[in-house]
Amino acid sequence: METNMTEGRPLTLMLRFILPLLLGNIFQQLYNMVDTIIVGRYVGDSALAAVGSTGTIFFMVIGICNGMSTGFTVLTSQKFGAGDIEGTKLSVTNGIFLSIIVVSVMTVVSLTLMHPLLHLMNTPADIYDDAYHYISTICMGVTAMVFYNLFSSFLRAIGNSRMPLIFLSISAVLNIFLDLLFIIVFQMGVRGAALATVLSQTVSAIACAVYIFTKVETLKPQKKHWRLHKESIKKQFYIGLPMSLQFGITSSGTMVVQTAINKFGSVAVTGFTAASRVQGLLSQGMMALGQTTASYAGQNYGKKDLKRIHQGTKDAMKIGVVYSLVVGVIGIPLLPVLMKLFFDSGVDIAPYLPWAKPYFYMCVANYIPLSMIFIYRNTIQGCGYGMISMTLGIMELISRLATAGISIFTHSYTLAAAADPAAWFCTGFFAFGLYLFLRKQMQKKLQPSDC
16 A cells, blocks of 8 residues: 655645545544543533643643654655665664653653643633543553554555554544443543543554554564664654654644633633634644645655655645635534534533634634645655754744733733634745745755756
8 A cells, every 4th residue: 555656646646645644634633522522511511621721732742742753754755765665664663762762751741740731821720620630641641642643654654544544443433432431431521531532542553553563564674673773863863853842832832822711711711622623623634735745745855856846735735725715614604513512412502602703713714824834844844854844833833922922911812812823824924935945955955957
């Protein structure tokens, strides 16, 4: 199921590659979404707010770990594109070594800092305990989530986007079953929802690893590859660290936004949470598009085909614009319907809609700039410029801090809700300019006479 993305029409390759990724991302999004739906329906509105209030912390912890592990696999796609199978296998073993270190550090740090972090974010007192129990359980199981993403990223690096979808689909169904078992039967509350997520991701990680080490000869390392390789470690760390820091920078901005939202009380947090879950589901197409361009750019950069990379970014933007417009048109009228999924059938969602609509509408209006961020950031990262792409995270952080900071000072919910869309708008166009600048640098570096 490997796909050589250095040959064939880029648009056709991307469309074929992106569909399994989109479905996989939707399933992965459903992990947290199902937790939220079942918690809201069977535990209560305050528990829903508790899970939602930790969403940005969840994004930060998982984002930092996954950003680094995904960065480790950029070298895999480059080696595969260059036809270097030995280098591809070395990138697998050294990526595993590095991920073990990252996971160990992040687990200890996140659990140690969780109480101060929740207090710093102004987590409402009536949902604090549930929030802590949920997110601390997630952090204890971060190993499974990171290694599923690492192994699935290895597969995507060689053009295989179908098998990660199959494994994730199985574990998504398992997650729903475990949610219902732990929450309804065992009455474990929000802790049960988090435990269901961790166990389900463990299954998908193990299944993905078994598949790689038994079926995928291109990635399957031999005994001689299980060693620290200085060149591989250096390149993977050079790409992975900036990607990790970028996620950390971006997520710290979203935490500031959540802090601003928390100041408006648990009703506002609940409405914002429901809308953000719907928004997160709709934006999975942009994420899948970014993952596609990362694999595409990595393979073609390995082959030193810069013209093909540029054609790929243009085709990716065509897909991004169409997708953004379609999901926006569909999403706006469906928002109240989809929000009802998060509440018990007898709950009136009218009090939550005034908090949900401003955020959701502004997000939809900025989906095209969000697509630009994913496309150009992942292209830059796929070409190995991880440190430079980190500036995009800094731009997002500055935009969010400015908007959220003013909202806290003026006590304006509209400005707080506008923090994410404002960051997308500013960073999207900055990403495009940064890509054009780096394209010229790459032309001078690799193909001074041909591009």
